[in-house]
Amino acid sequence: MASILFYILAFVLLAATLLCVTCRNPVHAVIYLVKGFFALALMFYLLGAPLIAAWEVIVYVGAIMVLFLFIIMVLELAPREQPQGPGWKRWVPGLMLAAAVIFCSLLIIFQDPSAASGNPAHFVGPRAFGEALFGRFGLAVEVVSFQLLFAAVGAYYLGRYQPREQDKEETS
Amino acid sequence: MSDLLLSLALILVKLGLIFGVILGMAAYLVLAERKILGRMQLRHGPNRLGPFGLIQPMADVIKLITKEDFMPDQADKWLFLFAPGLTALTALLSFVVVPFAPPLTIFGRELPMVVCDLNIGLLYFLGISSLGVYGVVIGGWASNSKYSLLGAMRSIGQLLSYELAMGLALIPVVLSAKSFSLTDVVMSQADWPNLLKHPVAFLIFLVSIAAESKRTPFDMPEAENEIVGGFHTEYSGMRFGLFFVGEYINLVIIGSMLTVLFLGGWHGPLLPPIVWFAIKVLFVAFCFIWARGTMPRLRYDQLLHLGWKVLIPLALLNLLVTAAVLLAIG
Numbered sequence: 001m002a003s004i005l006f007y008i009l010a011f012v013l014l015a016a017t018l019l020c021v022t023c024r025n026p027v028h029a030v031i032y033l034v035k036g037f038f039a040l041a042l043m044f045y046l047l048g049a050p051l052i053a054a055w056e057v058i059v060y061v062g063a064i065m066v067l068f069l070f071i072i073m074v075l076e077l078a079p080r081e082q083p084q085g086p087g088w089k090r091w092v093p094g095l096m097l098a099a100a101v102i103f104c105s106l107l108i109i110f111q112d113p114s115a116a117s118g119n120p121a122h123f124v125g126p127r128a129f130g131e132a133l134f135g136r137f138g139l140a141v142e143v144v145s146f147q148l149l150f151a152a153v154g155a156y157y158l159g160r161y162q163p164r165e166q167d168k169e170e171t172s
Numbered sequence: 173m174s175d176l177l178l179s180l181a182l183i184l185v186k187l188g189l190i191f192g193v194i195l196g197m198a199a200y201l202v203l204a205e206r207k208i209l210g211r212m213q214l215r216h217g218p219n220r221l222g223p224f225g226l227i228q229p230m231a232d233v234i235k236l237i238t239k240e241d242f243m244p245d246q247a248d249k250w251l252f253l254f255a256p257g258l259t260a261l262t263a264l265l266s267f268v269v270v271p272f273a274p275p276l277t278i279f280g281r282e283l284p285m286v287v288c289d290l291n292i293g294l295l296y297f298l299g300i301s302s303l304g305v306y307g308v309v310i311g312g313w314a315s316n317s318k319y320s321l322l323g324a325m326r327s328i329g330q331l332l333s334y335e336l337a338m339g340l341a342l343i344p345v346v347l348s349a350k351s352f353s354l355t356d357v358v359m360s361q362a363d364w365p366n367l368l369k370h371p372v373a374f375l376i377f378l379v380s381i382a383a384e385s386k387r388t389p390f391d392m393p394e395a396e397n398e399i400v401g402g403f404h405t406e407y408s409g410m411r412f413g414l415f416f417v418g419e420y421i422n423l424v425i426i427g428s429m430l431t432v433l434f435l436g437g438w439h440g441p442l443l444p445p446i447v448w449f450a451i452k453v454l455f456v457a458f459c460f461i462w463a464r465g466t467m468p469r470l471r472y473d474q475l476l477h478l479g480w481k482v483l484i485p486l487a488l489l490n491l492l493v494t495a496a497v498l499l500a501i502g
Contacts (some may be wrong), residue, residue, distance in 0.1 A: 025248075027310070027313055027314075051292060051294065051295075054292050054299060054310065057299045057303075058295060061303065062303055062335075066305055066328055066332060069309050069313075069410055070329065070332070073309075073321060073328070084321060090250065091250040094250075126291065126352055
Protein backbone atom coordinates (compact mmCIF):
# COMPACT_ATOMS: atom_id res chain seq x y z
CA MET A 1 0.00 0.00 0.00
CA ALA A 2 2.70 2.43 1.03
CA SER A 3 4.72 1.69 -2.10
CA ILE A 4 1.70 2.28 -4.37
CA LEU A 5 1.11 5.62 -2.64
CA PHE A 6 4.79 6.41 -3.05
CA TYR A 7 4.65 5.87 -6.81
CA ILE A 8 1.47 7.94 -7.18
CA LEU A 9 3.07 10.77 -5.22
CA ALA A 10 6.32 10.48 -7.14
CA PHE A 11 4.38 10.74 -10.40
CA VAL A 12 2.51 13.81 -9.09
CA LEU A 13 5.79 15.38 -8.01
CA LEU A 14 7.47 14.79 -11.38
CA ALA A 15 4.41 15.94 -13.35
CA ALA A 16 4.07 19.09 -11.23
CA THR A 17 7.74 19.95 -11.61
CA LEU A 18 7.62 19.32 -15.37
CA LEU A 19 4.55 21.54 -15.71
CA CYS A 20 6.30 24.16 -13.58
CA VAL A 21 9.30 24.22 -15.91
CA THR A 22 7.26 24.27 -19.13
CA CYS A 23 4.56 26.70 -17.99
CA ARG A 24 4.73 30.14 -19.64
CA ASN A 25 2.95 31.95 -16.85
CA PRO A 26 5.28 32.42 -13.85
CA VAL A 27 2.52 32.51 -11.22
CA HIS A 28 1.01 29.29 -12.58
CA ALA A 29 4.51 27.77 -12.45
CA VAL A 30 4.77 28.67 -8.77
CA ILE A 31 1.40 27.05 -8.07
CA TYR A 32 2.48 23.84 -9.82
CA LEU A 33 5.66 23.79 -7.76
CA VAL A 34 3.63 24.29 -4.57
CA LYS A 35 1.59 21.21 -5.47
CA GLY A 36 4.84 19.35 -6.02
CA PHE A 37 6.02 20.34 -2.54
CA PHE A 38 2.79 19.08 -1.01
CA ALA A 39 3.36 15.73 -2.72
CA LEU A 40 6.94 15.73 -1.42
CA ALA A 41 5.69 16.47 2.11
CA LEU A 42 3.35 13.47 1.89
CA MET A 43 6.26 11.32 0.76
CA PHE A 44 8.26 12.35 3.83
CA TYR A 45 5.21 11.49 5.90
CA LEU A 46 5.07 8.03 4.32
CA LEU A 47 8.70 7.57 5.29
CA GLY A 48 7.71 8.12 8.93
CA ALA A 49 8.94 11.70 9.27
CA PRO A 50 5.88 13.89 9.93
CA LEU A 51 8.09 16.64 11.34
CA ILE A 52 10.04 16.98 8.09
CA ALA A 53 6.74 16.93 6.21
CA ALA A 54 5.58 19.86 8.34
CA TRP A 55 8.84 21.75 7.78
CA GLU A 56 8.54 21.08 4.05
CA VAL A 57 5.19 22.87 4.03
CA ILE A 58 6.23 25.68 6.39
CA VAL A 59 9.61 26.47 4.84
CA TYR A 60 9.22 25.65 1.14
CA VAL A 61 5.52 26.35 0.56
CA GLY A 62 5.04 28.99 3.25
CA ALA A 63 8.24 31.00 2.87
CA ILE A 64 10.39 30.23 -0.18
CA MET A 65 7.57 30.03 -2.73
CA VAL A 66 6.06 33.21 -1.27
CA LEU A 67 9.42 34.92 -1.86
CA PHE A 68 9.34 33.67 -5.47
CA LEU A 69 5.88 35.20 -5.86
CA PHE A 70 7.18 38.46 -4.43
CA ILE A 71 10.04 38.57 -6.95
CA ILE A 72 7.67 37.73 -9.82
CA MET A 73 5.43 40.62 -8.81
CA VAL A 74 8.28 43.09 -8.29
CA LEU A 75 9.71 42.28 -11.73
CA GLU A 76 6.22 42.26 -13.34
CA LEU A 77 6.89 38.99 -15.13
CA ALA A 78 3.26 38.46 -16.14
CA PRO A 79 2.88 37.41 -19.79
CA ARG A 80 1.56 40.20 -21.98
CA GLU A 81 -0.25 38.09 -24.60
CA GLN A 82 -3.53 36.34 -23.93
CA PRO A 83 -3.16 32.56 -23.57
CA GLN A 84 -4.14 30.57 -26.67
CA GLY A 85 -6.13 27.36 -27.00
CA PRO A 86 -9.14 26.04 -25.09
CA GLY A 87 -9.62 27.09 -21.46
CA TRP A 88 -9.55 23.60 -19.99
CA LYS A 89 -5.87 23.22 -20.87
CA ARG A 90 -5.05 25.76 -18.19
CA TRP A 91 -7.00 24.38 -15.27
CA VAL A 92 -7.40 20.63 -15.81
CA PRO A 93 -3.74 19.66 -15.09
CA GLY A 94 -3.67 21.75 -11.93
CA LEU A 95 -6.99 20.36 -10.74
CA MET A 96 -5.91 16.75 -11.44
CA LEU A 97 -2.68 17.18 -9.48
CA ALA A 98 -4.47 18.78 -6.52
CA ALA A 99 -7.08 16.01 -6.57
CA ALA A 100 -4.32 13.36 -6.59
CA VAL A 101 -2.61 14.94 -3.56
CA ILE A 102 -5.90 15.16 -1.63
CA PHE A 103 -6.81 11.58 -2.60
CA CYS A 104 -3.42 10.33 -1.35
CA SER A 105 -3.76 12.13 1.98
CA LEU A 106 -7.22 10.60 2.48
CA LEU A 107 -5.80 7.15 1.64
CA ILE A 108 -3.05 7.65 4.23
CA ILE A 109 -5.64 8.47 6.89
CA PHE A 110 -7.75 5.39 6.05
CA GLN A 111 -4.75 3.11 5.81
CA ASP A 112 -3.47 4.18 9.22
CA PRO A 113 -6.40 5.51 11.31
CA SER A 114 -4.16 6.82 14.09
CA ALA A 115 -2.70 9.24 11.52
CA ALA A 116 -5.93 11.25 11.81
CA SER A 117 -5.04 12.14 15.39
CA GLY A 118 -1.46 13.03 14.48
CA ASN A 119 0.14 9.88 15.89
CA PRO A 120 0.85 7.52 12.98
CA ALA A 121 1.90 3.93 13.68
CA HIS A 122 5.57 4.45 13.03
CA PHE A 123 7.14 7.87 13.08
CA VAL A 124 10.06 9.88 14.39
CA GLY A 125 8.96 12.40 17.01
CA PRO A 126 10.23 15.96 17.32
CA ARG A 127 12.57 15.05 20.19
CA ALA A 128 14.32 12.16 18.40
CA PHE A 129 14.53 14.28 15.27
CA GLY A 130 16.17 17.16 17.13
CA GLU A 131 18.64 14.87 18.87
CA ALA A 132 19.68 13.29 15.58
CA LEU A 133 19.90 16.63 13.80
CA PHE A 134 22.02 18.46 16.37
CA GLY A 135 23.81 15.46 17.88
CA ARG A 136 24.74 12.83 15.35
CA PHE A 137 24.60 15.08 12.30
CA GLY A 138 25.53 18.30 14.14
CA LEU A 139 28.67 18.95 12.12
CA ALA A 140 26.91 18.57 8.77
CA VAL A 141 24.13 20.95 9.89
CA GLU A 142 26.70 23.55 10.94
CA VAL A 143 28.60 23.24 7.64
CA VAL A 144 25.41 23.65 5.60
CA SER A 145 24.31 26.63 7.65
CA PHE A 146 27.72 28.26 7.15
CA GLN A 147 27.29 27.75 3.45
CA LEU A 148 23.93 29.53 3.57
CA LEU A 149 25.56 32.36 5.53
CA PHE A 150 28.30 32.69 2.88
CA ALA A 151 25.64 32.76 0.18
CA ALA A 152 23.74 35.51 2.02
CA VAL A 153 26.91 37.59 2.53
CA GLY A 154 27.89 37.03 -1.11
CA ALA A 155 24.49 38.14 -2.34
CA TYR A 156 24.68 41.22 -0.15
CA TYR A 157 28.18 42.01 -1.49
CA LEU A 158 27.07 41.70 -5.11
CA GLY A 159 23.92 43.73 -4.59
CA ARG A 160 25.35 46.47 -2.36
CA TYR A 161 24.78 50.10 -3.29
CA GLN A 162 27.60 51.54 -5.41
CA PRO A 163 27.46 55.19 -6.42
CA ARG A 164 28.02 55.50 -10.16
CA GLU A 165 31.00 57.43 -11.56
CA GLN A 166 28.96 60.46 -12.60
CA ASP A 167 27.34 60.67 -9.16
CA LYS A 168 30.79 60.81 -7.58
CA GLU A 169 31.82 63.61 -9.90
CA GLU A 170 28.68 65.58 -9.12
CA THR A 171 29.22 65.36 -5.37
CA SER A 172 32.94 66.13 -5.47
CA MET B 173 -13.32 -0.84 12.60
CA SER B 174 -16.16 0.48 14.76
CA ASP B 175 -13.52 2.29 16.82
CA LEU B 176 -12.25 3.99 13.68
CA LEU B 177 -15.79 4.94 12.65
CA LEU B 178 -16.54 6.29 16.13
CA SER B 179 -13.41 8.44 16.22
CA LEU B 180 -14.08 9.69 12.68
CA ALA B 181 -17.68 10.51 13.64
CA LEU B 182 -16.44 12.37 16.74
CA ILE B 183 -13.98 14.36 14.65
CA LEU B 184 -16.71 15.22 12.13
CA VAL B 185 -19.11 16.32 14.89
CA LYS B 186 -16.41 18.51 16.45
CA LEU B 187 -15.54 19.96 13.03
CA GLY B 188 -19.18 20.76 12.36
CA LEU B 189 -19.67 22.40 15.75
CA ILE B 190 -16.51 24.47 15.45
CA PHE B 191 -17.40 25.48 11.89
CA GLY B 192 -20.78 26.77 13.06
CA VAL B 193 -19.44 28.53 16.13
CA ILE B 194 -16.56 30.17 14.26
CA LEU B 195 -18.76 31.40 11.41
CA GLY B 196 -21.31 32.72 13.89
CA MET B 197 -18.60 34.46 15.89
CA ALA B 198 -17.12 35.95 12.71
CA ALA B 199 -20.54 37.29 11.64
CA TYR B 200 -21.17 38.86 15.04
CA LEU B 201 -17.62 40.23 15.28
CA VAL B 202 -18.37 42.23 12.13
CA LEU B 203 -21.40 43.68 13.90
CA ALA B 204 -19.41 44.21 17.13
CA GLU B 205 -16.66 45.98 15.22
CA ARG B 206 -19.15 48.30 13.53
CA LYS B 207 -20.94 49.02 16.82
CA ILE B 208 -17.78 49.61 18.86
CA LEU B 209 -16.13 51.73 16.16
CA GLY B 210 -19.38 53.68 15.86
CA ARG B 211 -19.44 54.38 19.59
CA MET B 212 -15.78 55.43 19.52
CA GLN B 213 -16.58 57.87 16.73
CA LEU B 214 -19.72 59.19 18.53
CA ARG B 215 -22.10 57.37 16.19
CA HIS B 216 -24.61 54.61 16.90
CA GLY B 217 -23.55 52.02 14.35
CA PRO B 218 -26.14 49.69 12.79
CA ASN B 219 -29.23 49.68 15.03
CA ARG B 220 -32.26 49.27 12.76
CA LEU B 221 -32.60 45.52 12.22
CA GLY B 222 -33.87 43.74 15.31
CA PRO B 223 -33.02 44.78 18.89
CA PHE B 224 -29.69 46.70 18.91
CA GLY B 225 -29.23 45.77 15.24
CA LEU B 226 -28.65 42.12 16.08
CA ILE B 227 -30.06 40.82 12.78
CA GLN B 228 -27.70 43.02 10.76
CA PRO B 229 -25.28 40.13 9.87
CA MET B 230 -28.20 38.34 8.13
CA ALA B 231 -28.93 41.43 6.07
CA ASP B 232 -25.24 41.71 5.15
CA VAL B 233 -25.12 38.09 3.98
CA ILE B 234 -28.29 38.45 1.89
CA LYS B 235 -26.90 41.61 0.31
CA LEU B 236 -23.56 39.97 -0.52
CA ILE B 237 -25.17 36.86 -2.02
CA THR B 238 -27.60 38.76 -4.23
CA LYS B 239 -25.00 41.22 -5.54
CA GLU B 240 -23.67 40.73 -9.06
CA ASP B 241 -20.42 38.79 -9.11
CA PHE B 242 -18.31 40.22 -11.90
CA MET B 243 -14.78 39.72 -13.09
CA PRO B 244 -12.40 42.29 -14.57
CA ASP B 245 -11.43 42.04 -18.23
CA GLN B 246 -8.35 39.86 -18.85
CA ALA B 247 -8.32 38.58 -15.30
CA ASP B 248 -6.80 35.14 -14.76
CA LYS B 249 -10.20 33.47 -14.55
CA TRP B 250 -9.57 30.31 -12.54
CA LEU B 251 -7.16 31.85 -10.07
CA PHE B 252 -9.49 34.81 -9.63
CA LEU B 253 -12.38 32.48 -8.76
CA PHE B 254 -10.26 30.26 -6.52
CA ALA B 255 -8.43 32.84 -4.37
CA PRO B 256 -11.22 33.97 -1.97
CA GLY B 257 -12.04 30.37 -1.09
CA LEU B 258 -8.40 29.69 -0.31
CA THR B 259 -8.31 32.64 2.10
CA ALA B 260 -11.42 31.56 3.99
CA LEU B 261 -10.32 27.90 3.99
CA THR B 262 -6.87 28.49 5.47
CA ALA B 263 -8.38 30.78 8.10
CA LEU B 264 -10.84 28.04 9.12
CA LEU B 265 -8.22 25.26 9.06
CA SER B 266 -6.08 26.97 11.72
CA PHE B 267 -8.73 26.26 14.31
CA VAL B 268 -8.26 22.49 14.07
CA VAL B 269 -5.45 22.43 16.66
CA VAL B 270 -6.85 24.95 19.15
CA PRO B 271 -7.76 23.27 22.47
CA PHE B 272 -10.70 25.15 23.99
CA ALA B 273 -11.33 23.13 27.17
CA PRO B 274 -9.66 20.33 29.16
CA PRO B 275 -10.35 16.76 27.95
CA LEU B 276 -13.75 15.41 29.01
CA THR B 277 -14.38 11.83 30.08
CA ILE B 278 -17.70 10.53 28.73
CA PHE B 279 -18.70 6.82 29.03
CA GLY B 280 -15.17 5.92 30.07
CA ARG B 281 -13.81 7.38 26.88
CA GLU B 282 -11.49 10.37 27.03
CA LEU B 283 -12.73 13.07 24.70
CA PRO B 284 -10.21 15.80 23.95
CA MET B 285 -11.83 19.21 23.46
CA VAL B 286 -9.84 19.89 20.33
CA VAL B 287 -10.47 18.58 16.82
CA CYS B 288 -6.99 17.12 16.51
CA ASP B 289 -4.30 17.34 19.19
CA LEU B 290 -1.30 17.17 16.85
CA ASN B 291 2.05 16.69 18.58
CA ILE B 292 3.34 19.45 16.29
CA GLY B 293 0.25 21.66 16.65
CA LEU B 294 2.25 24.86 16.89
CA LEU B 295 4.09 24.10 13.64
CA TYR B 296 0.76 23.29 12.01
CA PHE B 297 -0.54 26.72 13.03
CA LEU B 298 2.57 28.46 11.66
CA GLY B 299 2.34 26.48 8.40
CA ILE B 300 -1.34 27.20 7.83
CA SER B 301 -0.95 30.88 8.71
CA SER B 302 1.82 31.20 6.13
CA LEU B 303 -0.39 29.47 3.54
CA GLY B 304 -3.03 32.13 4.17
CA VAL B 305 -1.08 34.68 2.15
CA TYR B 306 -1.55 32.68 -1.06
CA GLY B 307 -5.24 33.56 -1.29
CA VAL B 308 -4.48 37.25 -0.92
CA VAL B 309 -1.54 37.25 -3.31
CA ILE B 310 -3.14 35.10 -6.00
CA GLY B 311 -6.36 37.11 -5.77
CA GLY B 312 -4.45 40.38 -6.08
CA TRP B 313 -2.36 39.13 -8.98
CA ALA B 314 -5.21 37.48 -10.90
CA SER B 315 -7.36 40.63 -10.79
CA ASN B 316 -5.16 42.27 -13.42
CA SER B 317 -5.38 45.62 -11.65
CA LYS B 318 -2.61 47.90 -10.40
CA TYR B 319 -4.19 48.52 -7.02
CA SER B 320 -4.73 44.81 -6.42
CA LEU B 321 -1.15 44.01 -7.39
CA LEU B 322 0.16 46.71 -5.02
CA GLY B 323 -1.97 45.32 -2.21
CA ALA B 324 -0.74 41.79 -2.91
CA MET B 325 2.91 42.88 -2.92
CA ARG B 326 2.48 44.77 0.32
CA SER B 327 0.90 41.78 1.98
CA ILE B 328 3.75 39.46 0.91
CA GLY B 329 6.42 41.85 2.18
CA GLN B 330 4.58 42.26 5.45
CA LEU B 331 4.03 38.55 5.96
CA LEU B 332 7.64 37.61 5.22
CA SER B 333 9.00 40.27 7.57
CA TYR B 334 6.82 39.36 10.50
CA GLU B 335 6.62 35.59 10.15
CA LEU B 336 10.21 35.20 11.33
CA ALA B 337 9.67 37.32 14.44
CA MET B 338 6.47 35.44 15.20
CA GLY B 339 8.18 32.05 14.99
CA LEU B 340 11.09 33.22 17.14
CA ALA B 341 8.73 34.63 19.77
CA LEU B 342 7.04 31.23 20.08
CA ILE B 343 10.24 29.32 20.88
CA PRO B 344 10.37 30.46 24.57
CA VAL B 345 6.80 29.16 24.96
CA VAL B 346 7.81 25.80 23.48
CA LEU B 347 10.90 25.72 25.69
CA SER B 348 8.91 26.17 28.88
CA ALA B 349 6.17 23.72 27.82
CA LYS B 350 8.74 21.22 26.46
CA SER B 351 6.26 20.35 23.71
CA PHE B 352 4.86 21.58 20.38
CA SER B 353 1.37 20.35 21.30
CA LEU B 354 -0.99 23.20 22.15
CA THR B 355 -2.73 21.14 24.84
CA ASP B 356 0.62 20.70 26.61
CA VAL B 357 1.29 24.42 26.24
CA VAL B 358 -1.98 25.18 28.04
CA MET B 359 -1.25 22.53 30.70
CA SER B 360 2.14 24.16 31.39
CA GLN B 361 0.36 27.41 32.28
CA ALA B 362 -1.70 25.98 35.14
CA ASP B 363 0.11 28.13 37.75
CA TRP B 364 1.25 31.22 35.87
CA PRO B 365 0.18 32.27 32.36
CA ASN B 366 2.98 32.69 29.83
CA LEU B 367 2.13 36.39 29.68
CA LEU B 368 3.92 36.79 33.05
CA LYS B 369 6.66 34.25 32.32
CA HIS B 370 7.56 35.59 28.85
CA PRO B 371 6.35 39.21 28.62
CA VAL B 372 8.77 40.18 25.81
CA ALA B 373 7.78 37.19 23.70
CA PHE B 374 4.13 38.14 24.27
CA LEU B 375 4.67 41.68 22.98
CA ILE B 376 6.60 40.48 19.91
CA PHE B 377 3.94 37.86 19.15
CA LEU B 378 1.13 40.39 19.60
CA VAL B 379 2.67 42.85 17.14
CA SER B 380 3.63 40.16 14.62
CA ILE B 381 0.28 38.42 14.61
CA ALA B 382 -1.50 41.75 14.16
CA ALA B 383 0.79 42.43 11.18
CA GLU B 384 0.29 38.93 9.78
CA SER B 385 -3.46 39.22 9.80
CA LYS B 386 -3.45 42.75 8.38
CA ARG B 387 -5.21 44.41 11.32
CA THR B 388 -4.86 48.12 11.96
CA PRO B 389 -2.26 49.66 12.48
CA PHE B 390 -0.74 47.23 9.96
CA ASP B 391 -3.51 47.25 7.32
CA MET B 392 -1.32 48.51 4.47
CA PRO B 393 -2.39 45.74 2.04
CA GLU B 394 -5.91 47.14 2.00
CA ALA B 395 -5.25 50.76 2.95
CA GLU B 396 -8.45 52.20 1.47
CA ASN B 397 -7.25 55.78 1.21
CA GLU B 398 -4.06 54.88 -0.68
CA ILE B 399 -4.81 51.87 -2.89
CA VAL B 400 -8.65 51.72 -2.95
CA GLY B 401 -9.18 48.25 -1.42
CA GLY B 402 -5.82 46.62 -2.03
CA PHE B 403 -6.01 43.00 -3.04
CA HIS B 404 -9.82 42.84 -2.97
CA THR B 405 -10.44 45.97 -5.06
CA GLU B 406 -11.86 44.00 -8.01
CA TYR B 407 -13.94 41.53 -6.01
CA SER B 408 -17.67 41.87 -5.45
CA GLY B 409 -20.56 39.93 -3.98
CA MET B 410 -19.90 36.77 -2.03
CA ARG B 411 -16.30 36.48 -3.27
CA PHE B 412 -15.54 39.74 -1.51
CA GLY B 413 -17.59 38.31 1.36
CA LEU B 414 -15.24 35.32 1.62
CA PHE B 415 -12.20 37.61 1.95
CA PHE B 416 -14.11 39.62 4.53
CA VAL B 417 -15.23 36.57 6.52
CA GLY B 418 -11.68 35.18 6.33
CA GLU B 419 -10.44 38.35 7.97
CA TYR B 420 -12.86 38.06 10.88
CA ILE B 421 -12.20 34.34 11.27
CA ASN B 422 -8.58 35.39 11.54
CA LEU B 423 -9.55 37.73 14.37
CA VAL B 424 -11.05 34.75 16.23
CA ILE B 425 -7.87 32.75 15.50
CA ILE B 426 -5.65 35.56 16.82
CA GLY B 427 -7.74 35.65 19.97
CA SER B 428 -7.56 31.87 20.41
CA MET B 429 -3.82 31.64 19.75
CA LEU B 430 -3.01 34.50 22.12
CA THR B 431 -5.24 32.85 24.72
CA VAL B 432 -3.73 29.39 24.28
CA LEU B 433 -0.11 30.49 24.05
CA PHE B 434 0.12 33.39 26.47
CA LEU B 435 -3.07 34.02 28.45
CA GLY B 436 -3.32 30.61 30.09
CA GLY B 437 -5.91 28.99 27.81
CA TRP B 438 -8.93 27.67 29.67
CA HIS B 439 -7.37 28.14 33.14
CA GLY B 440 -9.19 30.54 35.44
CA PRO B 441 -10.98 30.66 38.80
CA LEU B 442 -14.70 29.94 39.48
CA LEU B 443 -16.18 29.88 35.96
CA PRO B 444 -16.12 26.71 33.80
CA PRO B 445 -13.07 26.41 31.51
CA ILE B 446 -14.87 26.97 28.22
CA VAL B 447 -16.38 30.22 29.51
CA TRP B 448 -12.92 31.45 30.50
CA PHE B 449 -11.65 30.56 27.05
CA ALA B 450 -14.48 32.49 25.36
CA ILE B 451 -13.99 35.50 27.65
CA LYS B 452 -10.29 35.68 26.86
CA VAL B 453 -10.82 35.28 23.09
CA LEU B 454 -13.49 37.98 23.01
CA PHE B 455 -11.36 40.31 25.14
CA VAL B 456 -8.45 40.00 22.69
CA ALA B 457 -10.84 40.61 19.77
CA PHE B 458 -12.18 43.69 21.56
CA CYS B 459 -8.63 45.01 22.06
CA PHE B 460 -7.92 44.65 18.34
CA ILE B 461 -11.14 46.51 17.47
CA TRP B 462 -10.20 49.17 20.01
CA ALA B 463 -6.77 49.53 18.37
CA ARG B 464 -8.49 50.00 15.01
CA GLY B 465 -10.57 52.80 16.49
CA THR B 466 -7.61 54.65 18.01
CA MET B 467 -4.38 54.00 16.12
CA PRO B 468 -3.23 55.52 12.82
CA ARG B 469 -1.80 53.33 10.07
CA LEU B 470 1.98 52.92 9.91
CA ARG B 471 3.94 53.94 6.83
CA TYR B 472 5.22 50.97 4.85
CA ASP B 473 8.93 51.65 5.44
CA GLN B 474 8.25 52.09 9.15
CA LEU B 475 6.52 48.72 9.15
CA LEU B 476 9.49 46.96 7.54
CA HIS B 477 11.98 48.73 9.82
CA LEU B 478 9.99 47.67 12.87
CA GLY B 479 9.93 44.09 11.65
CA TRP B 480 13.53 43.60 10.59
CA LYS B 481 15.47 46.02 12.79
CA VAL B 482 13.55 45.88 16.07
CA LEU B 483 11.41 42.78 16.43
CA ILE B 484 13.72 40.10 14.98
CA PRO B 485 16.86 41.14 16.96
CA LEU B 486 14.72 41.55 20.07
CA ALA B 487 13.18 38.10 19.54
CA LEU B 488 16.63 36.53 19.10
CA LEU B 489 17.93 38.22 22.25
CA ASN B 490 14.83 37.17 24.17
CA LEU B 491 15.28 33.60 22.97
CA LEU B 492 18.93 33.57 24.09
CA VAL B 493 18.12 34.94 27.56
CA THR B 494 15.12 32.64 28.05
CA ALA B 495 17.08 29.58 27.00
CA ALA B 496 19.96 30.50 29.34
CA VAL B 497 17.63 31.09 32.29
CA LEU B 498 15.71 27.84 31.67
CA LEU B 499 19.00 25.96 31.42
CA ALA B 500 20.24 27.50 34.68
CA ILE B 501 17.00 26.65 36.54
CA GLY B 502 17.10 23.15 35.10
